[in-house]
Amino acid sequence: MYQITNKTIECNRKDGDKNNNTSDKNVRIIFSSIKGDEVNSLAQYLKIFSENSINLKHIESRASLNEHSGLEIFVECEPSENLNQVILSLESETSRIRILDNIDEIPSFPRCIQDLDQITKEIWSSGELEADHPGFTDEAYRKRRKYFTDVSNSYKSGQPLPRVEYTAEEIATWGSVFRKLIELYSTHACKEYNQIFPLLIEHCGFREDNIPQLEDVSNFLKRRTGFQLGPIAGLISVRDFLAALAFRIFHATQYIRHPSQPLYTPEPDICHELLGHVAFLADSNFAQFAQNIGLASLGASDEYVEKLGACFWVTFEFGLCTENVKLKAYGGGLLSSFGELQYAIEGKAEMRPFDPINAAKESLTITSYQPMYYVAENLKDVRDRMIQFSKTIPKKFGIHYNPYTQNIEVLTSKTQVQSLLENLHQQTDVLLDTLKRV
Incomplete structure (x- = not known):
């Protein structure tokens, strides 16, 4: 089982539990369905992973503790170049999404x-x-x-x-x-x-x-x-x-x-x-x-x-x-x-x-x-x-503030950084084009 509070993310695991033996390379995501859409939401969300050829390793769901959400869904999946598209799709169809970090290495701090x-x-x-x-x-x-x-x-x-x-x-x-x-x-x-x-x-x-x-x-x-x-x-x-x-x-x-x-x-x-x-x-x-x-x-x-x-x-x-x-x-x-x-x-x-x-x-x-x-x-x-x-502060991860969601994104993989760089590249192209016009 997993538990989310305002400031921490906790995973309760038992030694020897095969269902909880996870690779450090796997990506863990938690997201919440929009309230009122609980019946079909889980199947719809999992279909997003399937359509993008994402291999799921573990799935859990429960009723959300947030009054504005329906289900809370936890998935663990293998990394993939298609994962960015999955996250973008989930962001548009869910009330909340967060990429979880390696709990043992990332200290607790405000994320939203x-x-x-x-x-x-x-x-x-x-x-x-x-x-x-x-x-x-x-x-x-x-x-x-x-x-x-x-x-x-x-x-x-x-x-x-x-x-x-x-x-x-x-x-x-x-x-x-x-x-x-x-x-x-x-x-x-x-x-x-x-x-x-x-x-x-x-x-x-x-x-x-x-x-x-x-x-x-x-x-x-x-x-x-x-x-x-x-x-x-x-x-x-x-x-x-x-x-x-x-x-x-x-x-x-x-x-x-x-x-x-x-x-x-x-x-x-x-x-x-x-x-x-x-x-x-x-x-x-x-x-x-x-x-x-x-x-x-x-x-x-x-x-x-x-x-x-x-x-x-x-x-x-x-x-x-x-x-x-x-x-x-x-x-x-x-x-x-x-x-x-x-x-x-x-x-x-x-x-x-x-x-x-x-x-x-x-x-x-x-x-x-x-x-x-x-x-x-x-x-x-x-x-x-x-x-x-x-830059001299020792950390094993990067930090990015998303001004659109007002969330802190913890960067622990090259895939995340590459996605951000792609977005910056697109914005730079628009600015360079504008520079030519003015």
């Missing part, structure tokens, strides 16, 4: 966007404040944080992001932060930020007297780069945060810092998320950089996830670049902190050229200004260097 829902239940902190938090003794603030936790925990992938009616006090806190920071952006932020920030004002309601809604911002990002926001109640692990980026999902908080200290927060809040990060998620180069780090993290060892997290910290959060020999900020931690933005740009700390190998060794500083900042040539430089660094 719905798997990310589990992340919201595995956060490090969700409204529970530390004793040194400015709002620790404020019962009204603590109650409000509990509200945001409940709102976040009720969200599921595919739903509209929950809208929040912010209080006058919360809007005033946002306004204090917004007013201070926009005074610095023209001189302290990089050109990409200053090109996109006016669009956030125009399309997403970024202004002093209004806290933008995540749903409006997420829709804007999706139109620009395919990124979307996902509400989160508090801090999550580096591995979980990076895994979401692989699907172009950025987890963002909706609560706001305590009004007693509007220019300080000991944790990410909506000011940090929206003023620090959103603009870059709307930039194609930076969006690709963020997703690349996420994809690199999938299936990586804890050691390399920690290294990726350090690289993420010194770039995505506290990165600097140069423009006309001047320092500019692109890190969200800087662009959402009035004090540290000035501190960094004025060169009061040590500066080093960005190098992922050295950056991966850095310890994270979260209770004070950073003692040192990495400076890149530009955002493309950051992206290209991280792509090269990601």
